[in-house]
Amino acid sequence: MGMVGGGIGAFIGAVHRAAASLDGEIELVAGAFSSDAKRSKASGKELHIDPARCYGSYQEMAQAEARLPVDERIDFVSIVTPNHTHFDISKTFLEAGFNVVCDKPMTFDLAQAKKLRTIVEKSGKVFALTHNYTGYPMVKEARQLVKTGKLGKILKIVVEYPQGWLLTALENENQKQAAWRTDPKQAGASCCIGDIGTHAENLARYITGLRITELCADFTTFVPGRQLEDDGNLLVRYDNGARGILYASQISGGEENNLNIRIYGEKASLEWFQEHPNELVVKYSDKPRQTLRRGNDYLSQAAKDATRLPPGHPEAFIEAFANIYRAAARSIDREVHGKKPLKNPDFPTVEDGVEGMAFIETAVKSAKSKAKWTRAIGA
């Protein structure tokens, strides 16, 4: 693979590389790690990349790689830049004939997302979006429990994503991560819901298959001077009649990355916490609670396929991320070798990206109308 962004020092680039390489199936061989050619080369050197394939811009990279023989060029590009640049970079590579793995949120706004969807469809290429939390084995188990009817009809979904790292105005202290996320020009119309609320929406949709039909949002900017919301609380309604709460927060001091979900069905309920990802609790009205643990034989095939280690040898964030890469890579491998695509590949696609952007815009619209119930904007 090749990479755009993710120069040495950029946290998310290192995560993508570790995730991609975990199974020994993907090798990083080219990159435009920085828009500054020198820094790109420097990063490439540290990563043991052939200097000839360390490019000074993504445009240069797309052109140069496309000129290489098919079996020498990259099979796909991984885009790990801030989200306002995703559209142009994706477009460039897709149109140059490359498959794409792209960090989320997918684009700057919904309009871009829809355009990108059209481009992807036209290209016939694989486009994967790294909604990494759906890579966890126990999330896949949760999805199977719903799919196979173990929960019965879903009645209620509570999904939370509290973080505390933006409780102070880090963006004024030269903290890059904070700076672009709170800047409407780079992050778009939303900070908290865009950055992490979309993970919550994606997680609920991945597990249950349900879509939000309307929602009612309360956005707050707690830190003075900040231009976008740092806390968003939503009442939501799903297309099967289920109701729910979805919230994301970046000012919940002392919370780290506490994404969690509870799903209540007519027959059973479940509960999963990202910070303890190896366990999934299933609750019943009339029998003991069960704790399902990763790696065991009693789990679904989907959960087992997403696991590398035996029970009790905990897996975590990197492995979940790697599952997205591995699933995407297997589809990409088929594309590159002209094979028929898999029927139900298990990774987030451009469709998920459009859904996510539509969710953000709906929430922003509702929040602006002072939490009036707002019909979901079409994805």
Place this chain on the structure above:
Amino acid sequence: MGMVGGGIGAFIGAVHRAAASLDGEIELVAGAFSSDAKRSKASGKELHIDPARCYGSYQEMAQAEARLPVDERIDFVSIVTPNHTHFDISKTFLEAGFNVVCDKPMTFDLAQAKKLRTIVEKSGKVFALTHNYTGYPMVKEARQLVKTGKLGKILKIVVEYPQGWLLTALENENQKQAAWRTDPKQAGASCCIGDIGTHAENLARYITGLRITELCADFTTFVPGRQLEDDGNLLVRYDNGARGILYASQISGGEENNLNIRIYGEKASLEWFQEHPNELVVKYSDKPRQTLRRGNDYLSQAAKDATRLPPGHPEAFIEAFANIYRAAARSIDREVHGKKPLKNPDFPTVEDGVEGMAFIETAVKSAKSKAKWTRAIGA
């Protein structure tokens, strides 16, 4: 004390009696345990009550007790009947000169609640409402942490109260508890929010001292044929600018009585679960999480005063309930003996009852308007 309601077999009556008698400071000596004189006597017999003081109606009881010499009559009455009867019974005893401990919700509706407040004020008697969850020592510790500024300004409150026992139509199976709670004629305008949402509101207010200024409610009746909501999700705004989520549910299958609260402040945050009441977690942005445990010397005086056992010897529901009784009894004792009332007695009063009823009416109003933000109705 005397008791109205709570005949043998009624769960809540037994809880009140156990809580009242735990410290050996309160003795049950009279009762109108049933509106059927025979059954009242039968219950009284099992409770070792003098048959002469087992009455066939609360009216009879109030009159008869009032005729006894002051040092022989009951000091207060405990009312454990369904809530649509609370007003009349309370009024009767207050006007007959008795102090009152009353189960919650306080009355049938807000109008009644306000009238009762006037009657209490005029009577000069003690009126205690058994919002029992505020009796837990670690809830008192939480309150002290807020009061003494350990959390800084409160930004966000998430309070949940999921139960699952009404997931099926128990009210059609002769289950009394379910029957009256889902009957608008007995329960009033709300089932779920009235029955348990009020505990959530009370808990948040008790700990933080904050009042809801507006809210946006989504009520659902999941069980077909049921007349009142069995699930209620609210976005709330507090009078200091804090935002929050408050929800209650009776159809969350597999949940038992999972009242819990998280409070996020500028300096620290806290988390408490009623089902593990002996622990209180305090989270910081820049130092390790703390788990405060009941019974330890490092706790506040308020928490220590509410404790009977050393650390590690767990206390639970009955003790918390008993704390409400003990606090009320100490105020009642002063009233009976003509002493000046205590300055800050630590038990829920008629004021809390009015606040609770106002909260219910506000939520119902918002839900009816399809979750429009609704200004809090004055308490």
Place this chain on the structure above:
Amino acid sequence: MGMVGGGIGAFIGAVHRAAASLDGEIELVAGAFSSDAKRSKASGKELHIDPARCYGSYQEMAQAEARLPVDERIDFVSIVTPNHTHFDISKTFLEAGFNVVCDKPMTFDLAQAKKLRTIVEKSGKVFALTHNYTGYPMVKEARQLVKTGKLGKILKIVVEYPQGWLLTALENENQKQAAWRTDPKQAGASCCIGDIGTHAENLARYITGLRITELCADFTTFVPGRQLEDDGNLLVRYDNGARGILYASQISGGEENNLNIRIYGEKASLEWFQEHPNELVVKYSDKPRQTLRRGNDYLSQAAKDATRLPPGHPEAFIEAFANIYRAAARSIDREVHGKKPLKNPDFPTVEDGVEGMAFIETAVKSAKSKAKWTRAIGA
């Protein structure tokens, strides 16, 4: 009932009273609360006891109560004094025709315990020992799981009882509890194993029905100047071939009262923590873990009979203690009214007391021999 010991201020007396009175089936009507007649009367007054029945010594009490008409005298006496006095007091009351509830450890040494057993047997009276931890509903559930073969053959038992309160020489600071427990003249041959190790032994035996056949003990006195061990670690072997670890400690700083047990069987395993008594975890090799929670319909009758509150309304230490009292009281009631004794009354008896004392002596003997495997001394 009557009480010996437990004057105002003595923690354990208050626990016994609260436990005894919880269900309204037992009333405290007499006592020798102190060996100082004045202090006994003072305590009795605070407890609303008829002054005529507040005695200056247990001998006086036994005689005076025995002179009362049968339906006026106490049905049983509760003994809550330090353990070196248990034998004489028990003997006195048993021989005066009274049933006895006695705090543990039962006697000063094994010889006394065996004598007491003979006295109890001769008397035909009920003798109950308050090994209170076996009163927990989920401990009763654990016992049923073993009894009904759900665990299969038991292979291994790990039972721990760490406390930290004797990490410093409290006995030199006028702390009464610490003083008598660390004094060989009052506590006997062992401090830590005698005081709390016996609870661990009793708990394992109650749940599994297994007896220790030999053990290997390592006793340590960590606090300088202390005369008895404050930490004891044991390897144990049970009569069905099971192996195990049993330890008790009073110098495990930061531990409160963390009695816990894990039992491994051929078919399933279980785990219970006294500090979270409402849950029992069952682990399987080939299916998800189960968490059984107090109060649910799916539990055994034994667990349900020991419960007062619905699921999610936590019960704790006092209720477990009350279960011992209630079970004993029901047997006492039959004795007093000349009815045939119950077949399998569920409370610890003089037999458990003898077993406990034999366990202590075996452990002491092994520790003195420097942890040689030591055959269990006959109970």
Place this chain on the structure above:
Amino acid sequence: MGMVGGGIGAFIGAVHRAAASLDGEIELVAGAFSSDAKRSKASGKELHIDPARCYGSYQEMAQAEARLPVDERIDFVSIVTPNHTHFDISKTFLEAGFNVVCDKPMTFDLAQAKKLRTIVEKSGKVFALTHNYTGYPMVKEARQLVKTGKLGKILKIVVEYPQGWLLTALENENQKQAAWRTDPKQAGASCCIGDIGTHAENLARYITGLRITELCADFTTFVPGRQLEDDGNLLVRYDNGARGILYASQISGGEENNLNIRIYGEKASLEWFQEHPNELVVKYSDKPRQTLRRGNDYLSQAAKDATRLPPGHPEAFIEAFANIYRAAARSIDREVHGKKPLKNPDFPTVEDGVEGMAFIETAVKSAKSKAKWTRAIGA
């Protein structure tokens, strides 16, 4: 690096490869993946290794690699074969001038271990042993807490390692992992203590720096026909006077890989569970418990250096393993480039291997003597 053993399908080989490659600092370039040349080549092909460097035996590999120019040959070999082969393979590579990373237990017996120590010392090469559990960041934090005196003098250590996978005779079902571990010819004198008890001993020693001076062991073989123990319980004494319990079990049904440790000091105590590795609990007698969480700024430099992801983005087994590899690789890199060795490299060495083997032999000796206290055999 090169690898001996770990052909496709061998679980532990895959773990080593993933751990080694996680940071992009180590590349697998050669291997003798099987003693069957064809299978070795086949494995190498799947791993994208140059066929010329896929060898049919480790001897061939050592010779061939040694003939390559220094900058083309492997820098070190990773040995992931069963333990009875470790000595010969290590010796061969060390004497051929290569650094070694070796799986544990280090050798077949203590005599071999001591010989290997001499060979390592003579060679001047780096020898690392993958006691992977000491790679966890929170284990490193625990070690720092002890080192910096936060716990005060250590009094007691309880370390447990229960697993359940050998509860049935898997070795008779063609399960390779079970077969060699229960075969005295391959595993040596011990199964359970050798395989996992050594991890427990190593963990306790790594964190506290304490050495066992004597121990008293009870070994049991629960599964009929098995030749080595599948459960071992030990009383242990440490060289500072601390006492402890150490046990390992492979027949604790329902346990997965539940290595855990509790350490009690005069000032504070700590508790860590491998299955929830991102948290470390510190308990105090006089202040609230603390939960330290991986990735936070308040942790020691040692814990921070061992971390790749921010707080709340859980890390687990692979990362801990990778920390051993990374630390070893950095020392190896210095060796290869002729730089002075680091002063306190943080990975397990041949010394740890000798200690581990001595521990096993002491435990076996004690168990054979029927748990007589046995002085530690010199390492």
